[in-house]
Amino acid sequence: MERKEYQEKLEAQIKEWRAEIDKLKAQAEKKTAEGKLEYKERIKKLEQRVEQTKEKLDALKETSSEKWNEVKKEIEKETNEIKAQLRDILS
Numbered sequence: 497m498e499r500k501e502y503q504e505k506l507e508a509q510i511k512e513w514r515a516e517i518d519k520l521k522a523q524a525e526k527k528t529a530e531g532k533l534e535y536k537e538r539i540k541k542l543e544q545r546v547e548q549t550k551e552k553l554d555a556l557k558e559t560s561s562e563k564w565n566e567v568k569k570e571i572e573k574e575t576n577e578i579k580a581q582l583r584d585i586l587s
Contacts, residue, residue: 499556499564506553506571513546513578520585535585542581549574 497505517539524535549571556567 502568503553503557506549506575509575510546510550510553513542513582516582517543517546538581538585542578542585545574545578545581549578 520535520539520542524532524539527535552567552571552574556564556571559567
């Protein structure tokens, strides 16, 4: 996958995650007080991870060709962890 295509794909994924987070926030409001607190904390951690990935994407745009693969590997690791967190919250 070429660099530009990868960046566009990741930007779309980040938008999807943010939409999913918004849905989770709405679901959190339906939880009991104790459940809501835990759920919101998990959502907050997920949001932070998504933001870190966005920052890495921004860095990727500025990265030289030599470091591109290194940054891409970091982003892929981060995206896998976000997906796992999201699955965990949804289950």
